[in-house]
Amino acid sequence: MTDAEAAAALSAGHLVILPTETVYGLAADAGNAKAVAAIFEAKGRPRFNPLIAHVADLAGAEAIAVFDERARALADAFWPGPLTIVAPVRDRERVCDLARAGLDSVAVRVPGHPRARAVLSAFGGPVVAPSANRSGRPSPTTFEDALEETGFAASAAIDGGPCAVGVESTVVSVLDGRVALLRPGSVTRDQIEALVGPLEQDGEGHRSPGRTALHYAPDAPVRINADRAGEGEILLGFGPGVGDPRWSLSPTGDLREAAANLFRMLREADREKPVGIAVSPIPAQGLGEAINDRLKRAAGFVG
Ligand code: TXA
Ligand code: MG
Numbered sequence: 001m002t003d004a005e006a007a008a009a010l011s012a013g014h015l016v017i018l019p020t021e022t023v024y025g026l027a028a029d030a031g032n033a034k035a036v037a038a039i040f041e042a043k044g045r046p047r048f049n050p051l052i053a054h055v056a057d058l059a060g061a062e063a064i065a066v067f068d069e070r071a072r073a074l075a076d077a078f079w080p081g082p083l084t085i086v087a088p089v090r091d092r093e094r095v096c097d098l099a100r101a102g103l104d105s106v107a108v109r110v111p112g113h114p115r116a117r118a119v120l121s122a123f124g125g126p127v128v129a130p131s132a133n134r135s136g137r138p139s140p141t142t143f144e145d146a147l148e149e150t151g152f153a154a155s156a157a158i159d160g161g162p163c164a165v166g167v168e169s170t171v172v173s174v175l176d177g178r179v180a181l182l183r184p185g186s187v188t189r190d191q192i193e194a195l196v197g198p199l200e201q202d203g204e205g206h207r208s209p210g211r212t213a214l215h216y217a218p219d220a221p222v223r224i225n226a227d228r229a230g231e232g233e234i235l236l237g238f239g240p241g242v243g244d245p246r247w248s249l250s251p252t253g254d255l256r257e258a259a260a261n262l263f264r265m266l267r268e269a270d271r272e273k274p275v276g277i278a279v280s281p282i283p284a285q286g287l288g289e290a291i292n293d294r295l296k297r298a299a300g301f302v303g
Helices: 003-011 033-043 058-064 069-078 114-123 143-153 189-196 255-271 288-298
Strands: 016-018 025-029 052-054 083-088 105-109 170-175 178-183 233-238 248-250 276-279
Touching (some): 003 016, 003 025, 016 114, 025 033, 025 114, 025 143, 058 069, 058 105, 105 170, 143 255, 178 189, 233 255, 248 255, 255 276, 255 288
Parallel strands (some): 233 248
Antiparallel strands (some): 083 105, 170 178
16 A cells, blocks of 8 residues: 555545554544544544544644644644644634534644655645544554454555554643643653643643543453552563563563553453453653553543
8 A cells, every 4th residue: 555545545535544653543534524424433432532633744734723832832843743732723624523523623743654744745634543443442553453443444554563652642732822731642741841831730721522531441451550460460561570571561661662562562461361461560750651641541540
């Protein structure tokens, strides 16, 4: 499947499995309500949960969203890359109502994966792409996992290899001159604050409709901050000498490696049909915030 063929499939209203550096997405033309509806259908996603519009560059972003100075500073610093910016919507047709779940804001991101960028450039407009999992399940970080989750709904699929980052993009809202962190990711809180100053604490007025409904959950129950595996459990370890090396998120205790392995290992462990999946404590700092966020949700502590 070439980039031009994938872009043509999008133009024809089809869904495409699209690799990004974070996780695989299930993509559609953001302005085609029928195609967007097919995404919600394939994922079993609640219609109140809006999608991210992916564009090729900052000009593409500003064509659909209204960026203030701080949004532009964030885009300059982190695009292309794993950051999504929620800003007031400018073009309500190119990102249809259904894609935005009727909101006056739109989430925009310029992904860094070369194949995603090539498809977006060839397509020439915004492409919505939620993670290619069925709603509530861990996001796919390999081509095979993406096909297994929602391949049935796509008429085209691009194999971009394993995702380098492994957790979904950081989502920040920049609305009314205030910046809030809606979803932690590999662009960290500290990196964002260094650029735009302190983030809103409560995120008041900045809500991410999907967050409470998310779970990232495998079938087996997940137990976090575990010292050791219980009877019949698989322990996903972190750090030197912790558990079975086959199931280590990172034997050296490297957060980047752990993030890249997280969803794939949850899926692999799940295939063994264990009594449960235990996970070692992960440090809270930096990228650890995003990993712990996903683990807490997988364990059912949020939402
Ligand atoms: O890394 C990623 O962001 C991946 C890849 C494929 O780009 N995509 C992804 O999309 O994770 P999804 O749909 O699984 O997550 C999008 C998140 C949801 O939590 C959604 O509620 C939030 O972004 N969101 C989208 N539009 C929003 C808006 N206008 N206001 C607040 N939150 C929004
Ligand atoms: Mg998702």
